[in-house]
Amino acid sequence: MKEEILRVFSFYFFLGRKSGRTRTFFLLSSMAVLMALVIRTYRLAGHWTEDGQVIFQNFLMVFFLQFLIVLLGLFYGSSIVVEELDNRTLPYLTSRPVRRAAIILGKYLAYLSLTTVMLVFAVFLSYLILNLDAEFQAKDLLTVLRYSVILWLGLAAYLSFFSFLGTWLKKPILVGLAFGFGWESVIQYFPGTTQKLSVAHYLKSLLPQYTSSSGKLGFLFIRLEPTGPALALAILAGIILVFLVLACLLFTYKEYLFED
Amino acid sequence: MSAVIEARNLSRWYGNVLGISEITLDIEPGITALLGPNGAGKSTFMKIITGQLKANIGQVRIFGQPVWNNRHIFRRLGFCPESDAFYEELNGLEFLTGLLSLYGYDRKECLDRANRALELVELKDVSRRPIRSYSRGMRQRIKIAQTIAHDPEILILDEPLSGLDPLGKRRIIRLIREFRDAGKTVVVSSHVLPEVEALTSEIILIHNGKILARGDIHFIRELLDSHPHMIRVKSPQYRELARLLAAEEYVLNITFEPEASAVVFETHHRDRFFNRLNELVLDPGLDLEEITSPDDNLQAVFDYLVGR
Numbered sequence: 001m002k003e004e005i006l007r008v009f010s011f012y013f014f015l016g017r018k019s020g021r022t023r024t025f026f027l028l029s030s031m032a033v034l035m036a037l038v039i040r041t042y043r044l045a046g047h048w049t050e051d052g053q054v055i056f057q058n059f060l061m062v063f064f065l066q067f068l069i070v071l072l073g074l075f076y077g078s079s080i081v082v083e084e085l086d087n088r089t090l091p092y093l094t095s096r097p098v099r100r101a102a103i104i105l106g107k108y109l110a111y112l113s114l115t116t117v118m119l120v121f122a123v124f125l126s127y128l129i130l131n132l133d134a135e136f137q138a139k140d141l142l143t144v145l146r147y148s149v150i151l152w153l154g155l156a157a158y159l160s161f162f163s164f165l166g167t168w169l170k171k172p173i174l175v176g177l178a179f180g181f182g183w184e185s186v187i188q189y190f191p192g193t194t195q196k197l198s199v200a201h202y203l204k205s206l207l208p209q210y211t212s213s214s215g216k217l218g219f220l221f222i223r224l225e226p227t228g229p230a231l232a233l234a235i236l237a238g239i240i241l242v243f244l245v246l247a248c249l250l251f252t253y254k255e256y257l258f259e260d
Numbered sequence: 261m262s263a264v265i266e267a268r269n270l271s272r273w274y275g276n277v278l279g280i281s282e283i284t285l286d287i288e289p290g291i292t293a294l295l296g297p298n299g300a301g302k303s304t305f306m307k308i309i310t311g312q313l314k315a316n317i318g319q320v321r322i323f324g325q326p327v328w329n330n331r332h333i334f335r336r337l338g339f340c341p342e343s344d345a346f347y348e349e350l351n352g353l354e355f356l357t358g359l360l361s362l363y364g365y366d367r368k369e370c371l372d373r374a375n376r377a378l379e380l381v382e383l384k385d386v387s388r389r390p391i392r393s394y395s396r397g398m399r400q401r402i403k404i405a406q407t408i409a410h411d412p413e414i415l416i417l418d419e420p421l422s423g424l425d426p427l428g429k430r431r432i433i434r435l436i437r438e439f440r441d442a443g444k445t446v447v448v449s450s451h452v453l454p455e456v457e458a459l460t461s462e463i464i465l466i467h468n469g470k471i472l473a474r475g476d477i478h479f480i481r482e483l484l485d486s487h488p489h490m491i492r493v494k495s496p497q498y499r500e501l502a503r504l505l506a507a508e509e510y511v512l513n514i515t516f517e518p519e520a521s522a523v524v525f526e527t528h529h530r531d532r533f534f535n536r537l538n539e540l541v542l543d544p545g546l547d548l549e550e551i552t553s554p555d556d557n558l559q560a561v562f563d564y565l566v567g568r
Contacts, residue, residue: 003364004364007361007362007363007364008362010361011358011359011361011362014354014358015347015349015350015358018349018350019349020349087345087346087347088341088343088345089345089346089347090312091307091310091312091339091341091343092341092345092347092359092406093362094311094312095310095311095312095334095337095339096331096334096359096362096363097331097332097334097335097362097363097364098331098362099329099331100329252329255312255313255314257274257313258343
């Protein structure tokens with residue numbers, strides 16, 4: 001099985017590198033870098049007084065956590081099966097000597113790798129642009145590494161959930177958009193246990209908690225009743241595992257028909 | 261010879277629409293052609309025997325094993341789908357090596373096999389061009405290349421000649437025959453009758469999801485006793501020939517083609533007709549320039565069977 005996953009991974013990682021979609025999403029991720037450059041320029045000109053760390057945390061919350069990882073997860077995850085159906089290339093895969101579960105897992109890993117590159121590139125570069133100055137210390141790199149790992153976990157979880165959605169539904173994008181930018185955006189602000197029904201809740205639980213000095217977007221942490229880090233990690237790992245298993249099972253037993 | 265593909269009572273519906281109904285057949289090594297109009301059920305049958313679809317009723321076995329989710333069978337099977345679909349970002353060589361890598365071949369083996377397949381379909385020169393720039397015929401040939409690149413024992417080709425120019429068709433027909441000569445099993449579908457005739461005489465006629473007839477084209481023709489055989493004879497003495505044969509009770513109808521100096525006979529008993537024709541050639545010394553059977557082709561058989 002491992003070898004089969006690796007074969008699918010290699011093919012789709014190669015294919016993904018050449019695809020126009022990868023270029024588009026890489027450009028989209030680079031928006032963070034561009035925004036960081038603009039803000040840094042403003043700061044140098046004295047028009048922006050907030051600390052680089054605080055600005056980056058706002059970036060993290062708004063652009064990376066609430067937008068980019070959801071979007072990458074949605075468009076890559078939901079496409080794992082749907083793109084093969086829309087492009088009618090599914091028979092090329094399902095008539096090869098690889099288990100159907102290996103197709104899902106191989107493509108999942110290929111797309112996770114591609115999106116990780118986009119994410120890490122944007123996170124590191126925007127962090128450095130906003131914070132690299134005379135006071136910059138090596139431990140700051142550990143901070144950005146921690147942020148990257150948390151975001152990566154979120155990306156893996158969304159990718160897994162949307163992979164399942166794409167394996168299950170013919171048109172997963174609308175449902176995915178409603179979940180990613182509707183449910184996830186709203187439910188995390190509900191008090192009590194309801195907020196624990198969102199992936200974002202566990203990601204926010206792992207991030208440094210905001211204080212009064214958390215800048216303009218500190219309100220994004222209101223009502224957060226954080227889950228302990230170990231449990232948050234376990235739940236995120238569980239989400240990744242459960243939805244991947246469901247996607248594999250569904251793809252193994254479900255048959256897919258082209259539109260006509 | 262034992263059957264390589266065994267289908268038993270295969271039925272498949274798409275909601276209320278019938279795909280195929282109670283298809284039972286054994287397919288042996290050699291070329292077998294599925295013939296029928298669009299929507300007849302050929303593609304559905306092919307998708308079931310290649311494990312792309314499940315039958316609602318019945319079962320299909322290849323080499324004695326069920327097909328659905330059986331990756332061991334897929335190693336021995338090559339499938340050329342009907343749809344004109346590709347990973348358009350790739351070039352021909354990348355497309356083939358990528359798919360070959362799914363078999364677990366190493367990089368060198370993938371390249372060797374891909375190059376061999378590209379040579380066979382005569383696309384070696386354009387192997388580094390993106391598939392999106394390929395003509396319809398080239399796309400069809402690269403699709404066939406991915407079918408044969410891993411040297412399968414069974415080839416399932418859904419409309420493999422569609423979109424090819426006459427030269428391209430000849431190349432692919434030659435290639436398919438080479439596979440037959442190598443002892444492989446080839447199942448090919450088409451709705452274009454001359455294509456099938458050029459490939460094989462072993463045909464399965466499908467219409468409305470059911471098998472109408474199966475066998476050698478001549479054998480099938482013999483089954484159609486209710487439909488007369490047409491025999492066209494071209495002779496400078498065609499009127500005399502018609503007069504001599506008109507008295508025979510097995511000659512049902514005679515049509516003259518004066519501009520071609522020919523006469524068309526309709527008969528239920530082809531053998532008796534030809535025996536008498538031989539006698540007439542030898543005895544009164546009639547000159548015959550050409551004898552043809554205008555309806556002894558797949559189109560005629562198909563038209564008869566579907567009642568056109």
